[in-house]
Amino acid sequence: MEEAVRKMRIKAGRRTDIRRAREEAILAAAEKVFAEAGFGGATMQLIADMAGMPKANLHYYFATKEDLYRRVVENIFTIWLKAADCFDNAADAAAGIGGYIEAKMEISRRHPFGSKVWASEVMHGAPVIQDYLETALRGWTEGRMRAIQRWIDEGQIAAVDPRHLLYMIWATTQHYADFGHQIETLNAGKPLTDRQWRAAIDSVREIILRGIGALPPAPGKP
Amino acid sequence: MEEAVRKMRIKAGRRTDIRRAREEAILAAAEKVFAEAGFGGATMQLIADMAGMPKANLHYYFATKEDLYRRVVENIFTIWLKAADCFDNAADAAAGIGGYIEAKMEISRRHPFGSKVWASEVMHGAPVIQDYLETALRGWTEGRMRAIQRWIDEGQIAAVDPRHLLYMIWATTQHYADFGHQIETLNAGKPLTDRQWRAAIDSVREIILRGIGALPPAPGKP
DNA sequence: GTAGGTCTTGACCATACGGTCAGGAAAAGA
């Protein structure tokens, strides 16, 4: 193949099937290992074993451990931001915020490893994605805060601080992934069942929505 | 000094002043380094530098890195559990839960490093404090859940799931420590002021208390 | 003062880790 053609291919983002499959396998293994051991505790050998290939092959696809880690974190961030869709296309405050809570709980359930990697990255001062925090995340946050403020102005919800409402949603939903081990231990050592997940989602949504006055007060109270 | 006297001294917990001071200095440095770099990323050299002593001296007081780490985690856990006092000596549900939220927010503010170490430990599967989770934490949790259930039965708060209420409190309050860097970034890169901390605490307490029906619905709403 | 303990520390060691590389296998064009 001519050099020019190869470059065009890469530029067009059309890599070999092999390359795509291998990169995905490595990224999946890396996500798990980084989540379970942290960046410092993770080793290329562990990731290679989990991906079922020799260590040298990892360095063929990803130059350094940092590169691999960065790709993992970027993937998570993308998923994280995408959950915002439920926020925007909502009819009212209860649907918007409730849908967002549900979406984030679903992420915690489906991508526990990714959530942990993200948490770890932020906890350690966001050494590799500080720029994302300052641009994408800041912009996203300001947009949602405006949306919440609009709902407040319209009288749909109580006059809470939109910022702290967002933090509470993030914290609570991600807790079910990041502290999943603790939750499991407190659940007789067993992972949450479908029914228990449903109960968790409903509890979280109910308390928060009622907390911001988007639901009528609980019945059966004096 | 005779061997017997020395042993009595140690048994009585009365070590040398020097020993106590050094151990404290090392523990403080270790807490910070473990929080910022994770267990795997932390090095004994870094901790030694931060504590202002040569690395070999660390190993004189703490046999291994694991020992040192375990001591740090145990210290945190103690603080963590002690916050429960506000829970027990409360006149009613609003005071009990509100006080607990306030206490946990204060911990997040005063011990951000410890909170991060704890979060990191649990996120990675609690390799060194699994026994604590299964004994002390489980017992503590069950006790508080009973207290909450009693408040529900007495009609003081709505019929929420006590377990998920506790998780929400833990998640939200610890978020201000564990994700402090993200919060700071979203606060124009500046740490929260006293006033902002006050607003955060009030927001959290208000939303949660109203969410469980321990506060009257927000005023000024249709 | 001095004996017997505690504390300090530079030098050292074995290991494990991230990363490299050369050379071969496999696939993709021509």
Next chain:
DNA sequence: TCTTTTCCTGACCGTATGGTCAAGACCTAC
């Protein structure tokens, strides 16, 4: 089939790390 490119991998390397140790400094009780 022959050539070119991509993919694979065992062996290897320099370095950083956790941990050791022996020798000395420093206290403290008598």
